[in-house]
Amino acid sequence: MSARRLRGALSRGAAVLAAVAFAACGPMDDGPPAPVRHDVAIGSFRFEPAEVIAAPGDSIVWTNHDFFPHTVTFGNGAVDSGNIEPGASWTWVVPAAGGGEYLCSFHPMMTGSVVGPTTLTLEERHHAIP
Amino acid sequence: MFTRLTGAALTVAAALLLPSLGSAQEAPELSDPEIAHVAVTANAIDVETAELATSRAADHEVRAFAQTMIRDHTAVNERAAKLAAKLGVTPSDNAVSQSLRTGAQTAQADLRALEGAAFDVAYMAREVGYHQAVLDALDGLLIPQTDNAELKALLESVRPAIAMHLEHAEHLAARLAAER
Secondary structure (H helix, E strand, O other): OOHHHHHHHHHHHHHHHHHHHHHHHOOOOOOOOOOOEEEEEEEOOEEEOOEEEOOOOOEEEEEEOOOOOEOOEEHHHOEEOOOEOOOOEEEEEOOOOOOEEEEOOOOOOOEEEEEOHHHOOHHHHHHHOO | OHHHOOHHHHHHHHHHOHHHHOOHHHOOOOOHHHHHHHHHHHHHHHHHHHHHHHHHOOOHHHHHHHHHHHHHHHHHHHHHHHHHHHHOOOOOOOHHHHHHHHHHHHHHHHHHOOOHHHHHHHHHHHHHHHHHHHHHHHHHHHHHHOOOHHHHHHHHHHHHHHHHHHHHHHHHHHHHHHHO
8 A cells, every 4th residue: 555545544544533533422512502491480479490490691581470469589689570560571581690599579488599500419400400 | 167276366366257157067158249248358457457557567577568468468359359340249248247347446456556566566466367367267168158160269369378478477476576
């Protein structure tokens, strides 16, 4: 085999190996994952689900199915939806700092939380993510 | 229906409801217009008492609670008024409503004699007992005796609100007691 043919064979072999490696590892890193929308129903004086696992950039939409106004209030008012009237919704984009625990300022016994995926232990993620 | 009531809740329930209801075996049979009247009266009474609290309560959380009572119980009565209009029903006065009204007048007179922290404690104790009594009345009398499906659904949708108000009132009453 000539040197030229040998280089060609080696090059084809490398291309095959690269293709196999690509298929095994999945696509190349193409940036952060697309934001996800999460829905929380407010009904019968409960947030459902009470815990949302969301990453920064994800949006969360709370919709009030009660005929009473409610609020979504984080951090003693640092983030506050204001009145969410019956039938209305409020959307919040999770900031880089993440979420935390929240409540309805009118009915403080109504509580929920937004948990960043990286704040969970592996065991908690196993239970939280189907 | 009242055998489950205990402590302060029993005392308030007795003052509010038992004079007209008697024992569980003698619970009155109420028509749907009478049940609607009891529900509207119970809501109106709590709004009146809360309006008193917004002007006399010293603690800011107690005042906020009172504002919530005004907002929520007004919402219930607006919903009840719409339903009554839709059904062509006129709420009908009855012995239970009259007993509620009489009990409320006495309770509100007692509250008017108080100010500041003493008012806060008495108001929250009243709200704990009142919401417990209303919750038991919903479960033991009003919801079971309602025939009309839409009125029954309204009462059932109000139940979580009353339970939430009770839990909130108990929380505030316990906090005030701990601070004394």
